[in-house]
Amino acid sequence: xxxxLKFLALATALLASGHSYAQSAGTWxxxxxxxxxxxxxxxxxxxxxxxxxxxxxxxxxxxxxYTAADTQLGGGITYMYTDNVSVDLPVAMPFxxxxxxxxxxxxVGEIGEVQALPFTVFLQYRFFEANSTFRPxxxxxxxxAYFFNEKGSGTLTAMTNPGGPPTxxxxxxxxxxxxxIGATFAIDPKWFLDVFYSKAMLTTTTTLSTGQxxxxxxxxxxxxxxxxxxx
Amino acid sequence: xxxxxxxxxxQLAGYVNSMIVANGAKYVAVLNLPDVSLSPASKAKPxxxxxxxxxxxxxxxxxxxxxxxxxxxILQVDVYANINDQVANPAAYGLTNVTGSACNTALEVVVSxxxxxxxxxxxxDVSHYLFAEDGGHPTPYELKLLSQLVARDMLVAGWL
Numbered sequence: 001x002x003x004x005l006k007f008l009a010l011a012t013a014l015l016a017s018g019h020s021y022a023q024s025a026g027t028w029x030x031x032x033x034x035x036x037x038x039x040x041x042x043x044x045x046x047x048x049x050x051x052x053x054x055x056x057x058x059x060x061x062x063x064x065x066y067t068a069a070d071t072q073l074g075g076g077i078t079y080m081y082t083d084n085v086s087v088d089l090p091v092a093m094p095f096x097x098x099x100x101x102x103x104x105x106x107x108v109g110e111i112g113e114v115q116a117l118p119f120t121v122f123l124q125y126r127f128f129e130a131n132s133t134f135r136p137x138x139x140x141x142x143x144x145a146y147f148f149n150e151k152g153s154g155t156l157t158a159m160t161n162p163g164g165p166p167t168x169x170x171x172x173x174x175x176x177x178x179x180x181i182g183a184t185f186a187i188d189p190k191w192f193l194d195v196f197y198s199k200a201m202l203t204t205t206t207t208l209s210t211g212q213x214x215x216x217x218x219x220x221x222x223x224x225x226x227x228x229x230x231x
Numbered sequence: 232x233x234x235x236x237x238x239x240x241x242q243l244a245g246y247v248n249s250m251i252v253a254n255g256a257k258y259v260a261v262l263n264l265p266d267v268s269l270s271p272a273s274k275a276k277p278x279x280x281x282x283x284x285x286x287x288x289x290x291x292x293x294x295x296x297x298x299x300x301x302x303x304x305i306l307q308v309d310v311y312a313n314i315n316d317q318v319a320n321p322a323a324y325g326l327t328n329v330t331g332s333a334c335n336t337a338l339e340v341v342v343s344x345x346x347x348x349x350x351x352x353x354x355x356d357v358s359h360y361l362f363a364e365d366g367g368h369p370t371p372y373e374l375k376l377l378s379q380l381v382a383r384d385m386l387v388a389g390w391l
Contacts (some may be wrong), residue, residue: 045323048322048323048324048325049323049324049325049326049376049379050324051379051380051383052316052320052323052324053309053312053313053316055383055387055388057309057312062323101386105383105386106387107386107387108386108387109386154391155391158379158382158383158385158386158391159379159382159383159386160379162375162378162382163378
């Protein structure tokens with residue numbers, strides 16, 4: 001909710017300066033909507049000791065992790081540097097990704113969860129005229145994916161350290177390059193709709209308190225739908 | 232001998248069914264036998280003897296499996312297949328040795344892993360050996376791997 005309040009404060013501040021309706025140089029835009037992050041699955045193999053056979057005896061290569069998608073309240077602020085070049089800062093509530101067993105530990109259920117807060121700054125190029133109703137855009141972003149509040153479950157402990165202290169986990173925060181495509185549709189001179197799709201080239205390592213590691217090419221895909229307002 | 236092992240497997244399955252499950256137990260995990268023919272003692276024997284031991288184990292396991300049948304109250308943990316896989320891919324399980332024994336069985340006091348202590352180990356790091364002694368008893372590390380295996384299978388079965 002804090003994020004929402006910030007939006008409102010910003011919106012109020014910017015309303016006072018309102019001028020051009022088009023996405024022309026100097027225009028500020030804010031948007032609010034939903035954003036979904038879908039990571040690639042599964043991870044690589046957990047380092048030894050893992051399992052290589054499933055419970056039904058099939059060869060699965062190793063113990064892997066499945067990272068579930070999550071949808072959160074999201075939005076962003078865009079500044080039109082020229083009529084075509086913009087700088088965009090997406091904001092969102094922290095994403096909460098559930099982790100479950102895959103590969104040789106398929107079917108064990110939830111092994112933990114991690115929260116993620118991706119910070120990205122996009123440099124975008126918006127096609128067509130500044131006052132076009134429909135403006136597709138392409139962007140390239142620099143992302144810092146911050147992972148926090150990692151939690152391991154009893155299931156994780158049972159498989160990695162039965163009878164011992166609970167197994168904890170730590171997901172490394174990482175920088176990533178994030179290409180993006182999207183488009184805006186003007187509803188009226190002030191309001192517009194925005195859709196985007198981006199994919200961060202993100203690989204990270206998770207370390208368990210048992211000393212085991214698992215690498216994952218998460219390469220999360222993000223997409224979102226927003227309602228925006230121009231100033 | 233092979234026939235006797237088959238009978239033993241069938242009898243064990245019968246006991247599980249008639250004495251445990253029939254009396255109301257809902258969650259019974261049954262572990263089959265590992266392939267003892269892979270133990271250091273068996274490996275030291277001629278191939279024909281190893282083959283006989285292997286056949287005894289598989290006959291026991293086959294009868295056990297058939298006798299237990301398909302029952303949602305019984306979870307059959309395939310120790311046999313998993314230890315075979317450990318021997319085939321030791322690194323994936325963190326095992327450093329799957330052929331020798333951790334205990335120094337040349338010592339007279341060590342007739343079995345039960346009498347083996349930290350003072351009667353073979354030299355070097357034996358902490359991640361599969362076998363404690365020639366007969367094929369597991370090391371503490373291997374027992375931990377087995378406990379993780381049973382826990383994993385119980386989780387998949389929805390028992391944990």
